[in-house]
Amino acid sequence: MACSPEAAAMTDGPASYVELAVATNYSFLHGASSPGEMVKTAVALGLSGIGIADRNTVAGVVRAHVAVRDLREAEALPEGFRLVVGARLCFADGTGDIIAYPATRFGWGRLTRLLTLGNRRARKGECILHLPDLLDHAGDLLLIALPGADAGVLARLREAAPGRVWLGAAMHRTGRDARLLARARALAEKAGVPLIALNDALYATPEQRPLQDVLTAIRLHRTVGEAGRALLAHAERHLKPPREMARLFAACPEALAETGRLAGRIDFTLDQLRYEYPHEPVPYGWEPQGWLEHLVMEAARDRYGAVLPDKARRLIDKELTLIARQNYACYFLTVHDIVRFARSQGIFCQGRGSAANSIVCFLLGVTSVDPMLHDLLFSRFMSSERKEPPDIDVDFEHERREEVMQYIYRRYGRDRAGIAATVIHYRPRSAVREVGKALGLSEDVTARLAGTVWGSYKTKHEGERAREGGLDPDNPQIARLNHFVERIVNFPRHLSQHVGGFVLTEGRLDETVPIHNAAMADRTFIEWDKDDIDALGIMKVDVLALGMLTCIRKSFDLMRLHGLGEHTLELDLAADDPAVYKMLGRGDSIGVFQVESRAQMNMLPRLRPVEFYDLVVQVAIVRPGPIEGDMVHPYLRRREGTEKPDFPTPAPPHPPDELRAVLGKTYGVPIFQEQAMNLAITAAGFSDEEANGLRRAMATFRNVGTIDNFRGKMVGGMVARGYDRTFAERCFRQIEGFGSYGFPESHAQSFARLVYVSAWIKCHHPAVFTCALLNSQPMGFYAPAQLVRDAREHGVEVRAVEANHSDWYSTLEHRRDGGLALRLGLHRIGGFREDWAERMSAARAAGGGFTDMEDMARRATLPARALRLLADADACRSFGLDRRAALWEARRMPEGELPLFAAMQARELGEEPEVALRPMTLGEHVATDYQMTRLSLKEHPMAILRPLFAAENVTPCADLRNRKGGERIRVAGVVLVRQRPGKGNAIFITLEDEGGIANIVLWARQFERFRREVMAARVMLVEGLVQRSREGVVHVMASRIVDRSQVMGALSGGPMPPPPTHAARHPRDVRLLPPSRDFH
């Protein structure tokens, strides 16, 4: 066989090519490579440039922009490499795809408005465009009609965008390429537009074709095997080097040259989206910086007196100078404006995160931590080296945040304010499920692999997981699944709205970025996420929702109503009320902000906080960062004084106590993010910017390479300075943990304030606190049953839901002895409606209490369903009816009729034969209470079952604290929580009985033996050894577990025959008790 090399030789020579049709994985399920991958490959292949154009979106262009910037900074970007950004417009009216690149900033605005138009007229996630829309928005857009366009479309495009239209041609190895090219050439000539070469790349390298096929199958909801010709015939849609493109287009070299010409006409880059802040907050006649300084100085004088302390003046000057230099004044003023509005409406709010490092934020009322009192690291918030604007996050009451958001829309207009997007990525579970489906695996197999209980895909080796699910990891099908899942994880899947990240612009927002409809009515969001906005330097404010703020506000409202004084969030913290710390030191913290979880509760008695700063540490220490960095025990020992604080010293000539300044407050143990960063700066010679880069590398990118660089740098730096290597390694490990899970001290400071305030209310006004907590649900860690129980243990009288006394929300009632009692509200009754409750309250206010059920039904115009629910909740006692009698009465009113008629008819039903109903037992009452209101005030179910368990020698939970360590005991109770935290060596179970709770620890190896019992039991009996820690925390180390759920049957009315296998049961009957909180 002989081959002639002449064809190859013919096309030799320098070629220049810009691939202008590149789809990334932001063309959801159409592209198989990330924007960064595309950019890097294009550079590596020697392309002169690349044009990113995803399907009706510009969501991925910022990532490409950042990739180019990173390469440039690493000096790995060839001279003259161009990134141009645009979108591939896909039309709903049958017009073929057209790629649009804005040539100027104006053109970018036209493109984003065009996309916004398409997005806004479609449902979430879709974009409906018609050709005339493009013709209306064609200003400064360069348009490439993709192969297949007809003469009519070309003519219309040329009319709308003269001199800015190209016809694309591709050599896709279809077997007809030469014919198609000749035809396109003729068409282009006739239409008077140049022909331009494309490869319409869908992935970076040919090896990605299988991945592309899998994505296509997922998109079409078919399996790869069935998708047939919906998949592409070959692997040619990858980026190709200029030489290869030149060879393909040997017959038409001018089409190749045209790519450079088009790219050369583009002036626009994303850097031009320089942000301008809204001007609204600046009064007429003022400059923003001047107005900001005016506000800050006024506030400073109010706070610190006419003569500012030196430190305050220094801090203020430093920050204001930096703000002026970076031109951020408007940004601070805008945040101030939002916070001021919330305050004016009585909505509680408080800044969180690193903003609390700033005295300007403090003086503007954005944050509540006074940097004068605490040395905080300002550069964590803002520094001259950082290119992105600072990040200010503000928490608002969760029930009233919407008011703040609506204010922002009102004040800045919907065309200038928008919510940032959150890119929803494929998570391992969704990836396994969808890839599995595309590969034709059954749902059962994928469900098993997705491992839906306890443990995420990543923490375990895939093989192990497969084996656990009873599948062979070497099975080719499973191996193939893993192969694709690994590649698809972290692919963007769709866009969604961010929880509260607002973006505000001075000009029209839709000329900066396209806007989408959100799933929620009246909500819109932009298509860039936080990282994109940061990267472009666009300002955002996080308007977040915090349940505890609602709870505190409601507490203060209740206190005002009941004459308990006026309070604000600025409760006198300096007072450091010992009663509050004593309560916390006992671990008595149910309902208290942040420190109510079991881990926090266990830590409290060990840490024994006595002052505010202890709370700051408490908030920050029970986090994966400090725990994984093994910082908790050294801290506790040193604080107790059983171990001397130790400050490792560097070798001379470095100052020997340089670490004391960084770690002094925490006995030499790094606990906060700032300390870790400071450590890198002080002990390893990092610059501010590098330290920040280190934090960011951990938090956002999780890029193994980058982290390793930092590790080498930091450990090396510390060792070079003379520190012990193990100490250096430990510090680094901790920073790793911090990346996503650590708290900055400023944040802990902000949160610790809420810890104190909520603990203070709980300590001094437990009835108020519980009432406010119940009325702010859902929030916090505990179910209402535990909150009510905790309140009663603190001496609060809790009164049952009652038709004649309850409002919708829970309320406080005055007791004869002058104290307050908590009256549960009608909101506790599952399925009851707020408007029924309002009508009841109104009727009672107008005409006094209801005399009987008929009276109530008539005056409050309640439907039969409402009456039945009230009766079933045992809320009719004031009519002299217990639950059973009330239900018998209520059911007499026919359902589904107008309440008025029903009531009249009921009276006309007249006398009927007496029916003797069996009295309801206490057990039945309790079981029904749980079903209707998820709690019972009558008795704890375990109290009724106590004789049964006492006969089996079961110790009440309350007795545990009197038992000696090592004693073998049995406890039983309702399962509240099952948890398998961290590495999963132990399973934690919390049981509750009528007197208290028991903390059970089960080692993982035992777990396999008792798996069924652990996972299924609602009532559990545990046998094991008592273990006491030095701080007096008692655990039971379980050796045997028995599922005793069936005893619940004994509650609800005597022995019942086992239920038939096939009978469907109502979930309410199954769930005699509310489900436990399991953390999978």
Add this chain to the structure above:
Amino acid sequence: MVVRPSSAPLHLALFLPWLASERAVLTREAEPGRPFALIEKQRGALRLVAVDREAARLGLDPGLPLADARARVPDLAALPHAPEADRALLDRVVRLCGRFTPLVAADPPAGVICDLGGCAHLFGGEEALCAALRRQVRALGVTARLALARTGEAARALARFGGEDVRGLPIAALDIDEEIRRALGRAGFLTVGEVMAQPSGPLAARFGIGLVRLLERLAGEADLPLVPHGPPVPVRVEMRFAEPVGRTGDVLDAIEALVGQAADQLAERGEGGRAFAVRLHRSDGHVARLLIETGVPTRDPALVLRLLRERIDSLADPLDPGFGYDTIDLTVPRTERIEERQPGLAEPERQAGQDMDALLDRLTVRHGAETIRHLAGADSHVPERAGFLSSQGAPQGECDWTPPGEGEPPLRPLLLLDPPQQVEVMAAVPDGPPRLFRWRDRTWRIVRQEGPERIAPEWWRRREGHAGKPGLSRDYYRVEEAGGHRFWLFRHGLYERETSDPCWYVHGLFA
């Protein structure tokens, strides 16, 4: 002593508590020795619909999400719930019951109710009947719980919940709306008997008249008629002759009349026949059978008659009427629903389809269904997978081939060489077109060519296909040699990217 009159209603209920899992065992879907559950997606999650005995013993109940079940029993096997298969098995049990009494009704998903009125004595009494039935059901591989009562509903409740008297059953045994059952429980009633003891007025006012009626039926004071189960009666028509007929013409006339009657019956049912059987009963007792089958359900008398004629014509032994036939009957053993089609405006097109159907039926009658094949397109880029021979019936995975571009020659030849034949080719690297090739001891000089059409292998068919070993791509060229012959050649493997020395093949010849 109360003597039950023989005409007293007596009902037998069967409850098959493990029907679904036993079905899975019978169909060998279930792995022996491992607990299993039948699952279905409900409310967004895979949930257990039924479990086997072992899984039930481990505490797994229907309704539980599969994930939770696996958390408790990690080696639980999960099989797809197949209600149709369960129903088919239930129907077998129903038919079995039909051996004892004609009045049998299925009580899906897992029960049967029989009216034994006056039947029991035929089988040696109720107990003997029950024992026999239980044994026979057991032989099917199905466990049944049986109960007898005056009414079907009482028997049903007893079969499900056990016991002798419905009054002693828990209120869960009341087959009534869940909400009402719960309300009865709330009112303190534990057993059916306690509810029955109440005056009906207050009950009706609170729980609806439906409850009162149900209680009456359970107590045997009222009964619902059973809608017996039975296979639908096949369409059957016959003609008896006073004088045996023997002339072919007369026989055909008779058949024509029968076909017409059968067609009327089918039309009433909204069905068409897929098979028609004619029996010709000769006066000496010999019976000749004619059977025809059609590709689509039909009740067009002309068509059926034509097919029957074809059948008669093609018989190896021609019909021998002997002394004549005294009875001719026609049955339609297989029927299917016919969708009434409104004639569209595109009448000729419809006609074409029907003509094809009719032709296929005639060919089938003459030559047998297995001899008729047609070419169908399949959805694949790979040429040898893009078409297959389909037998008559409902072909699967058929689709159209891509038509050639307007005014262009076809992309692919009509016939492919199987397997492709290797040829020696001279071509430019890396992927230049072929210049000349040797095939069958001749050198063919190529004067025109078009291509390549690149077709990559179907990586998913190969074990390592996803991981960089998908196999070799092909570059197809349409070529014309100097003498005007046209070939379809392909290079096997991309030069350098896949192989250093690609081979060439001829895969087909263009007409």
